Amino acid sequence: MLDRKMLRDVLALRGQVLTIALLIGAGVAVLVMSVGTFLSLRGAQQTFYAQSHFAEVFAEVKRAPRTLLPQIAEIPGVAIVEGRVTGEARVDWPGAEVPVAGRIVSLPLAGGQPALNRLRLLVGRLPEPTRHEEAVIHAAFAEARRVRPGEEIAVILNGRRQSFRIVGIAHSPEFVFTSRPGSPLPDDRGYVLLFVNETAVARAFDMQGAFSELVLTLAPGASEPAVIAELDRLLQPWGGRGAHGRRDQPSHRFLEDELAEQRTLAVTVPLIFFGIAAFLLNVVLGRMVEAQREQVAALKALGYPSFPIAAHYAKFVAVVCGLGAALGVAAGAWMGEGMLGNYRPFFRFPEMPYLLPAWLPLLAAAASFAFALLGVLAALRRILRLPAAEGLRPPRPAALGAGALGSVGGRLSARAKIPLRGLLGRPIRTGLTMLGIALAVPMVVLGLFWWDALDSMVALQFDRIERGDAFVALTDPRPARAVREMARLPGVLAVEGQRIVPVRLRAAQRSHLLALSGLPEGATLRVPRDADLRPVQIPREGVALSRRLAERLGVREGDRVQVEVLEGARRSHDLPVVALVEDIIGLTALMEIGALNRLLREDDLISHVALRVDPLAAQALWQLLAERPRVAATSVKAVWLRVFDEVIARMVLTSAVILTGFGIIIAVGVVYNSARVALQERGWEMASLRVLGFTRQEVARLLLGELAVAVLIAVPLGLALAQGFVALILGARNNESFDIPATISPATFATAALVVLGAAAASAIVVRRRIDRLDLVAALKARE
Template sequence: MVSVLDRKLLRDIRALRGQVVTIALLIGAGVAVLVMSVSSFLSLRGAQQAFYAESHFAEAYAEVERAPRTLLARIAEIPGVALAEGRVTGEARVDWPGAEVPVAGRVLSLPVGGEQPALNRLRLLAGRLPEPTRHDEAVIHAAFAEARGVRPGDEIAVILNGRRERFRITGIAHSPEFVFTSRPGNPLPDDRGFVVLWANEDAVARAFDMQGAFDQVVLTLAPGASEPAVIAELDRLLLPWGGRGAYGRRDQPSHRFLEDELAEQRTLAVTVPLVFFGIAAFLLNVVLGRMVEAQREQVAALKALGYPSFPIALHYAKFVAMICLLGSALGVAAGAWMGAGMLGNYRPFFRFPELPYLLPAWLPLLAAAASFAVALLGVLAALRRILRLPAAEGLRPARPAAFGGRVLGGVGRRLGARAKIPLRGLLGRPLRTLLTVLGIALAVPMVVLGLFWWDAMDSMVELQFDRIERGDAFVALTDPRPSRAVREMARLPGVLAAEGQRIVPVRLRAAQRSRLLALTGLPEGAALRVPRDVDLRPVPIPRHGIALSRRLAERLGVREGDTVQVEVLEGARRVHDLPVAALVEDIIGFTALMEIGALNRLMREDDLVSHVALRVDPLAAEALWQRLAERPRVAATNVKAVWLRVFDEVIAGLVLTSAVTLTGFGVIIAVGVVYNSARVALQERGWEMASLRVLGFTRREVSRILLAELALAVLVAVPLGLVLAQWFVGLILGARDNESFDVPAVISTATFATAALVVLGAALASALVVRRRIDRLDLIAALKARD
């Protein structure tokens, strides 16, 4: 049998269906963000863990100039080492017909006998491994194969160690080492410009003159082993053979980039839903609280009829549960759809054999429970106030808002009735007005959070590639060459300017903190790479000491004037203590700089360069790239225009998804707050509106009085929302922990203006809907004596 309160529940839902839907959409937005963020994180993490376990991904790496294979037995005996495997690796250049720029590559050896390696095993998508006796067969990475349309049986021409080799592709594979693949020096994947090949050990060793030797060892650790201790012992063993510094999995490039993204997703999966549910709790407190306040007489009547407080509270809990059920259903469906879409945007970044979308059963239940708890908090405070009222007092109309000389002084007495009524509604209940204004204001940051990424990306590109990296191309040499190589490149047709750089791998230490990175030597007065400080002013290359990026200095815990230990991981592996002479800004990765002459002296070598930055005549660029591809000492050519194009192609999808999603949520918040505020105001003041109509006010005049109150709240809320937007952006970016990119908290005037217009548009649309309801106001029903 349906109780009286249950019938009232159904009647309320039917009568308030517009408000029920908008509140459900508000709850659904919070649920959708939670489901989208957490499910995409769990999907990425699940794919990573499954692929790493299946392929026996190595836990430590070490590179060496040349070490005999007999040394592997001693490495395997290091305490804590479970399994060690040596291999030969090398840089490659692919002669690909029609390529816009030379295709860079890397080749790795497979074990003798044509078997899978013990560590970092390949996941074959098509074809087979090379035959043990064939030196002209290779497996190719799936990313390049997909981008270039390579199939088993195709041939590919590769330049290894200055010699041209041809390989027949026998298989297409994924590797845990190259879940994220990029050209050397590029922070984004370029599937068309970078290729990874695996060939038999004999073929690779012959190409690089490494017969009976290895230049890289990969290993796994025994349970409970100390990674620092294993790495230290591994460095000691490899030092006589030109060891370049062992490192753990966290410094492996592909894994580091993936972990950065997972750390960011984990942060966003916590912070963004918390922000949304915090906003939702606040808004629901405003909206549902006012809705319950509007029914104070009904609650009082129920108490007068003998209903205890608990059934009445349960009635409103059921009302909230119905709204939450609708909102959660919409939110879970939308969140799953958006999560799957976000995962699709990650596929060009991270190459897993499978990247299934995971939506565990507990996540929708958690989201629904969180939404119910948030919504219930929104209604309990108001319900508690009403339930504590004596029935006789609750049956009387609420006391009119205080307004008059105490609020506006003499100005209030001089105002006309049309001005006094909306001002009374706003200033007579300052707390409710403040909550409504703040609720509308919170819609602005949601729109800004979606749109500001375009501003951040534009700022990153402008800083990194217009102000810092001023060259058009960056040429990596196969090995350090005398500085006359720069003059030779400068004489090539189409080259307008050339500057040499010396880049060496180093380990920086400060107290207990350390970091592996590349130390770059720049010529004094360099024009093609100009370091800049936090105010974007050029920073002179220090002749004495080292310049660190601000983010790197923070990671190491040092400031300008402090000393860092620099261990060179090349040549004699010397260690030096250098002062931090300057701090510079960077966007991509971490930066450490020295004057090139000082770096050469530090290395105790002649005037050498390993990289050359070029400024190029655009009309001669294509011919120049081909000339560089033919030079045997050129390992790779990174072209700024190509990098920017890849940046746009890869980043655009992620930014667009974020912009559309968060803008949509901002609209939902704006509509939910504005529409419900106006509807509750109409419900509270229906008697007043009807009285004014009877006294001769027109529909337009009555609407103007009520909507003027709403308009004033919106006009105050939008500027406040713009201030909150800057704070929210800084809060979320401050929670990021990403070494690959430093996203600046830059918000353009256009983004602020767009967010303001979106919220104003949502408020206007809500106002028009409420205006129609005012026009349809039943005067007789509104003027009836209260039961």
């Protein structure tokens, strides 16, 4: 009989059951989506790395003889070592709006796959050992430019033009994330990777019998720091630039940063949603059970023990949670596939399937059932404690003294007093309802604020810090007069030279590899700024660090850091931290260019040039720079911003739609269920008022007036909570590539408020229809 009652309740309360199931489904979907996306990325990484024998230690050197490799192989802890020749390249690609940059990597002399960092061929084959004009191209550029095997590609290597014929398209484990050096976004159309037989690469860079890059793996139990220290000692006479572990390999670092962020979000975001869902389920289901107190008391009076009654409500919860979990798992898997698709332009894995382990839906369903059951049993326990006779009576009206409304009460009409008495008479229930509605607002804000944050990032980084239109990298450091030569090019309005060198910063036990930038005093094309966005003078002595880098190193302004230069004589210097600056992209270390050159014991040299360009002459200037043999690469701000919009906007749009949808579900779920339960609790009162002559509109206004007041109070509360939720999510991030500001515009706040108000209005319309169809005879039947 109780099972039949449960089924009748499910059908009779189908509207409430559906909205509660949607609440549960939202929490389950976020958990499945977040955890599934993280597991899929991690699984694709581990599988590809293992299949490709991805190296664990990397080292660059100016030029070292291959006879050194056996000595390196004897270092304790080294398992496999492989030397190769690599170099920067420029590609003469017809129709490219800006010069295409790239990197060329040698393949073994004997042909076939390298021992480490093996390629995963998608199409074609590897170059033949005797055919030096053949090359394999990376899949990212091939896909973006629609390159097919058999096509020719012209490359400028070390100032000399050479043509290669594409014979294969492949993925590489060390270029899962491909971008121009120093860029935090993939540029598949403007950056190419070529894998060529070593003879051709060595001939182009005069590296016959030598290598410029070293990759190796470690034996089990080997000490990576000890191997790196010995490797640095052996390579230093040959121009070693500092060995580093896999953590500092650019592609792996970016991927690990994203995985760390996904791991954090996979914990924090589902916890927030499940926390909200648990709270709402306690409120909604608790009130639903309270509304059935007379039925529970009747069952007790008929002799039913407490356990079957509790089991009856547990089954009701199981049905609702089962429906919600099924919807949530399906939606979460679909959204996870969409989120994973957003990562494919970032991370180039041969295969990246969405992984949904069996334990994940079970965990989500079990968690939702536990939260829902907790809310039901808490209310059921209060009812079961009542004697049957007392439970059969209508609940005692809320006690509210005549003076509770104060002096205002005397000026209010009876129609205004009734909703206020309903709100003030049950302050705990009213407060919980308001809090539940308020929690819908941060969910909408979490979906929309990313647009504000990205606009703020672009405005700060590219309007106030990086103020040039292009950034030119030279093949090698040049005398400062190159700046004057660049200034004479047609279309150049302003030019500033920079000196950028690789360094390792150390502070106590912490260290970090990055590029130290030397800027001219009074620079206008790159203007460092402090936390208040005021310009920071480039220090003549000492070093300026970005705030996030200082936090990673555990230093403050006035502390000292050790700067180990990783090129030339590789000297170390102990310098004070004289300023902290803000930087949105990457981690930054700055010096005055003259001080940096003196530190290096070099003449007045530059390695990069920032340009401000006349837009009308820009296209001709890019082509002119592409023809200059000393220009290694040209990065154009307009192109970079376009890539930023194309890649980031898709991810932001997906997140905005998902989180806004969940915010609407929460708003509808709370408001609709609160109104329906209130109608169920007060159906007798509503029918009595109708019999006494109140119109349908007046009766609806009394009931919905309470909800209107609750919504109008809850929305400002939700807006206040939204800022804290955004700060919590961003504070949980740990990403070197981007520093996303917690910026929320008034338009976003207004949109979130309107979304929740609209959801509440839609719920009110549905409840109003229920009031209009109220059965007066059934509602007024004597309860005795």
